[in-house]
Amino acid sequence: MEFIQKYHDAIEQYIQTSLPGGPPLSLYQPIQYLMSIGGKRIRPALTLLACEMYSQSHQLALPAAYAMEVFHNFTLMHDDIMDQASMRRGQPTVHQKYDVNTAILSGDVMLIHCYQVLNGYGSKSTDILKCFNQMAIQLCEGQRMDMDFETTELVTIPDYLKMIEYKTSVLLACALQTGAIIADAGEDEQNHLYAFGINSGIAFQIQDDLLDAFGDAAMVGKQAGGDIIQGKKTYLYLKALELADTKQKDALLSYYQAGSTTDPLEKVEAIKKIFVDTGAKEYALQVRDAYNDLAKSHVKALTVDDDYKKHLYALADFMAARKM
Amino acid sequence: MEFIQKYHDAIEQYIQTSLPGGPPLSLYQPIQYLMSIGGKRIRPALTLLACEMYSQSHQLALPAAYAMEVFHNFTLMHDDIMDQASMRRGQPTVHQKYDVNTAILSGDVMLIHCYQVLNGYGSKSTDILKCFNQMAIQLCEGQRMDMDFETTELVTIPDYLKMIEYKTSVLLACALQTGAIIADAGEDEQNHLYAFGINSGIAFQIQDDLLDAFGDAAMVGKQAGGDIIQGKKTYLYLKALELADTKQKDALLSYYQAGSTTDPLEKVEAIKKIFVDTGAKEYALQVRDAYNDLAKSHVKALTVDDDYKKHLYALADFMAARKM
Numbered sequence: 001m002e003f004i005q006k007y008h009d010a011i012e013q014y015i016q017t018s019l020p021g022g023p024p025l026s027l028y029q030p031i032q033y034l035m036s037i038g039g040k041r042i043r044p045a046l047t048l049l050a051c052e053m054y055s056q057s058h059q060l061a062l063p064a065a066y067a068m069e070v071f072h073n074f075t076l077m078h079d080d081i082m083d084q085a086s087m088r089r090g091q092p093t094v095h096q097k098y099d100v101n102t103a104i105l106s107g108d109v110m111l112i113h114c115y116q117v118l119n120g121y122g123s124k125s126t127d128i129l130k131c132f133n134q135m136a137i138q139l140c141e142g143q144r145m146d147m148d149f150e151t152t153e154l155v156t157i158p159d160y161l162k163m164i165e166y167k168t169s170v171l172l173a174c175a176l177q178t179g180a181i182i183a184d185a186g187e188d189e190q191n192h193l194y195a196f197g198i199n200s201g202i203a204f205q206i207q208d209d210l211l212d213a214f215g216d217a218a219m220v221g222k223q224a225g226g227d228i229i230q231g232k233k234t235y236l237y238l239k240a241l242e243l244a245d246t247k248q249k250d251a252l253l254s255y256y257q258a259g260s261t262t263d264p265l266e267k268v269e270a271i272k273k274i275f276v277d278t279g280a281k282e283y284a285l286q287v288r289d290a291y292n293d294l295a296k297s298h299v300k301a302l303t304v305d306d307d308y309k310k311h312l313y314a315l316a317d318f319m320a321a322r323k324m
Numbered sequence: 325m326e327f328i329q330k331y332h333d334a335i336e337q338y339i340q341t342s343l344p345g346g347p348p349l350s351l352y353q354p355i356q357y358l359m360s361i362g363g364k365r366i367r368p369a370l371t372l373l374a375c376e377m378y379s380q381s382h383q384l385a386l387p388a389a390y391a392m393e394v395f396h397n398f399t400l401m402h403d404d405i406m407d408q409a410s411m412r413r414g415q416p417t418v419h420q421k422y423d424v425n426t427a428i429l430s431g432d433v434m435l436i437h438c439y440q441v442l443n444g445y446g447s448k449s450t451d452i453l454k455c456f457n458q459m460a461i462q463l464c465e466g467q468r469m470d471m472d473f474e475t476t477e478l479v480t481i482p483d484y485l486k487m488i489e490y491k492t493s494v495l496l497a498c499a500l501q502t503g504a505i506i507a508d509a510g511e512d513e514q515n516h517l518y519a520f521g522i523n524s525g526i527a528f529q530i531q532d533d534l535l536d537a538f539g540d541a542a543m544v545g546k547q548a549g550g551d552i553i554q555g556k557k558t559y560l561y562l563k564a565l566e567l568a569d570t571k572q573k574d575a576l577l578s579y580y581q582a583g584s585t586t587d588p589l590e591k592v593e594a595i596k597k598i599f600v601d602t603g604a605k606e607y608a609l610q611v612r613d614a615y616n617d618l619a620k621s622h623v624k625a626l627t628v629d630d631d632y633k634k635h636l637y638a639l640a641d642f643m644a645a646r647k648m
Contacts, residue, residue, distance in 0.1 A: 027468040078432060082425040101406040101471065104428060105464055108402060111432065112460045115439055119453045129443045129453075136436045140429055144351040147425065 001318055003311040004045040007058065007065075011044045014066045020113060030094045030106040034073050037091045043068040043175040046315075050179025050193055053308045061182045064128065067117040068175045071132075074110035075139060075171075077103050082147065111136075127181050135174035142166025155233050157242070161202060164235075169201025192298040196312060199295035204319035206288040209234040213272055214281065225268030231256045235287075240280035248274050292320035325642055327635040328369040331382065331389075335368045338390050344437060354418045354430040358397050361415045366639075367392040367499040374503025374517055377632045385506045388452065391441040392499045395456075398434035399463060399495075401427050406471065435460075451505050459498035466490025479557050481566070485526060488559075493525025516622040520636060523619035528643035530612040533558040537596055538605065549592030555580045559611075564604035572598050616644035 015035055022028035044065035051061030058065075079085075080093040081103050087093065095103035118132055119125050145163040149155050176193040185193075212227040213236055227234050241252055252274055254260065255267055262270075275281045299312040339359055346352035368389035375385030382389075403409075404417040405427050411417060419427035442456055443449050469487040473479050500517040509517075536551045537560055551558050565576055576598055578584065579591050586594075599605045623636040 024465060024468045024472060026472055027465060078428055081428060100424075104402055104405060105468055105471075108432075108435065109461060109464045111435060112457055112464065115453065116457045116461070119450060119457060122450070123447075125453075126443060126446070126449055129439065129449075133436060133440045133443060137433060137440070140433045140436065141348060141351060144348045144429055147429075148348060148350055 001311070001314055003049050003315075004040065004042060007045045007048045008041065010048070010058070010062065011041050011065060011069070014062050015069065018063075018066055018117075019070075020109075026102070027106055027109060030077075030098050030102050031073075031110055033097065034077055034088075034094055035070070038089045039069070039073070041069060042315075043072050043171060046172060046175040046197070047179040047182075049308070049311060050176045050185075051183045052179075053302075053304045054180060054183035054185040054189065058179075061179045063117045063120060064178050064182060065175075067114040067132075068171070068178065070110050070117075071114045071136070072171060074107050074114070075143075077107040077110065079143060082143070121182065124181055128178055131174050131177050131181065135170045138166040138170045142168075142170075149233050152233075155238060157235070157238050160233070160235060160238055164202055164205040165198060168205050169198040172201045173197030189302060189304075192301045196295050196298040196316070199291045199298070200316050200319050203288050203291035203295060203316070206235050206284055206291065207320055209236050210281070210284055210288065213268075213275060225264075225272070228268050228271050229264050236275050236280050236284055239283050240275050240278045243278040243280055243283070244274065248278055288320055292316055295320075325635070325638055327373050327639075328364065328366060331369045331372045332365065334372070334382070334386065335365050335389060335393070338386050339393065342387075342390055342441075343394075344433075350426070351430055351433060354401075354422050354426050355397075355434055357421065358401055358412075358418055359394070362413045363393070363397070365393060367396050367495060370496060370499040370521070370639075371503040371506075373632070373635060374500045374509075375507045376503075377626075377628045378504060378507035378509040378513065382503075385503045387441045387444060388502050388506060389499075391438040391456075392495070392502065394434050394441070395438045395460070396495060398431050398438070399467075401431040401434065403467060406467070445506065448505060452502055455498050455501050455505065459494045462490040462494045466492075466494075473557050476557075479562060481559070481562050484557065484559060484562055488526055488529040489522060492529050493522040496525045497521030513626060513628075516625045520619050520622040520640070523615045523622070524640050524643050527612050527615035527619060527640070530559050530608055530615065531644055533560050534605070534608055534612065537592075537599060549588075549596070552592050552595050553588045560599050560604050560608055563607050564599050564602045567602040567604055567607070568598065572602055612644055616640055619644075 019032055019035060020028055021032070047061050047065035047068050048058035051064075052058040076088060077094050080088055081095045081100055085093050086096045091097075093103070094106065098106075114132075115129070118128050121128055142163050142165070145159070146167055149159075149163065173194040174197070176197045177190050180190045180193050209227065212234070213225060215224065227237075237252070237256070241249060244252060252271065255262060255271055260267070295316045296313060299309050299316070302309060302312075343356055343359060344352055345356070371385050371389035371392050372382035376382040400412060401418050404412055405419045405424055409417050410420045415421075417427070418430065422430075438456070439453070442452050445452055466487050466489070469483070470491055473483075473487065497518040498521070500521045501514050504514045504517050533551065536558070537549060539548065551561075561576070561580070565573060568576060576595065579586060579595055584591070619640045620637060623633050623640070626633060626636075
């Protein structure tokens with residue numbers, strides 16, 4: 001997207017000149033490693049855009065934008081341990097390349113480093129940190145819910161929506177609000193930006209669930225039906241369970257039972273058919289679009305130039321409608 | 325100690341009413357568990373004492389004191405994973421009672437919760453957080469150094485002193501300074517309190533090394549010679565290496581070599597003899613006392629009532645001279 005491209009160099013340069021290098025090298029090198037293997041830098045770009053929208057310059061927000069990206073990478077470093085993920089952005093995860101203890105401790109330092117940076121905003125630091133702290137707590141709560149859902153018999157759709165809001169949306173929302181705080185934007189503006197981030201993030205996650213089942217594996221870049229094979233309780237699964245008749249429900253539950261011996265490909269096809277037949281797929285598409293529309297309504301309410309708004313509209317559509 | 329006793333009820337009550345309870349319970353219960361299984365609450369008592377010294381009341385410092393104790397327990401929760409410790413305060417560690425993922429994530433939440441609390445001090449928050457952030461970074465660096473020392477051939481005594489300063493002293497120093505900041509104490513007072521914490525902490529750790537080798541196992545409450553059996557590079561070991569003649573040095577290095585098959589008790593006795601014969605024990609006692617004296621000199625320089633000073637003198641002596 002254009003606005004991410006626009007800020008790309010500024011963000012990369014700020015990261016390179018600001019990441020602490022140690023000693024001890026064994027503490028700081030893993031941080032530099034993870035921060036250097038890529039990532040789209042969406043979150044820092046949102047902070048810079050929000051700041052520029054209200055002050056015609058992104059400069060003041062660079063440290064905060066950097067902190068958002070460091071925080072995002074902190075969550076990846078710790079989540080990858082918990083999820084036993086061995087690869088990230090096509091490279092070994094930190095606990096895989098180094099060890100679990102390194103990923104724990106270097107992650108801790110990243111989180112503290114974020115606070116060092118955000119505490120540098122003088123009288124604005126209190127508001128910035130209030131927003132950041134709430135977000136960080138919710139992100140941990142979302143990760144915990146996600147872990148708990150694996151062993152929870154009855155996950156409701158409101159539970160699921162809360163989990164994805166906490167795990168995905170709140171950081172986008174906080175990244176935007178932080179930029180607005182730095183630029184002295186009014187409370188209404190801050191709230192609309194925050195709500196945009198929340199709703200856009202939910203649309204993104206529902207689309208992610210849809211792509212996993214119905215996306216083109218080559219375009220999505222991961223195994224089609226991976227969530228189904230892993231027995232993950234996605235929006236599609238939960239909605240299908242709700243809409244299913246007795247026979248469909250029994251089939252779904254038996255396929256998702258631990259130790260099911262059905263051939264994976266056969267299982268994916270059977271379940272995709274249930275997602276379609278119950279109307280869950282159609283429903284998910286509509287809900288995704290509803291969240292996307294809601295996100296855009298908050299952009300419309302902003303009192304900024306249309307030139308800025310178009311970036312947020314483009315982001316919303318990108319997040320809600322990546323190719324199937 | 326008297327001052328810890330004095331604040332005991334206030335601290336416990338504040339902990340009980342302030343710890344977040346969730347949902348999700350699976351995130352917050354492990355925190356309540358660790359915080360409820362005891363601990364001397366030295367750090368929060370230091371914050372309260374420092375505040376009372378300059379404002380005749382400890383009340384304002386209660387939230388910050390609580391944050392110091394939560395932070396201390398956060399480091400325990402994560403360090404216990406890294407050290408593969410199964411017991412803490414006579415109870416199972418969090419990763420042992422629950423699992424590693426729980427100890428990682430609940431620890432993360434504790435750290436963020438500290439920042440929520442410390443961000444509630446209005447215009448003083450910036451100074452408080454500056455002190456806290458530096459301490460938290462150094463504590464991680466100290467833990468990393470400690471881990472690295474296990475596989476480092478040549479650990480120098482300055483390296484070791486820096487490691488124990490970071491791992492033990494800086495939190496005591498920060499707890500004191502934070503109380504002083506809250507009570508609007510001047511910079512000189514803050515610096516003396518901080519230096520008291522640093523030096524007292526180092527004396528404490530050298531005494532800890534001495535106790536491990538020469539303490540009465542029954543009084544110390546852990547296996548005598550545990551550090552020696554584990555091959556830990558303590559102050560005594562490093563000083564003995566420095567003072568040893570060729571024969572003593574060869575003996576020390578061979579006993580500490582990985583895979584040494586000597587009977588543990590025999591090894592402990594042989595090494596204790598080297599610690600005595602080289603003069604390392606005597607040297608360590610003198611250095612411990614020198615740090616204790618230095619700590620006390622900073623108490624002497626404070627401009628507060630002698631009634632308050634006597635608590636800090638008592639603490640210094642407690643930390644430097646627990647019974648052998």
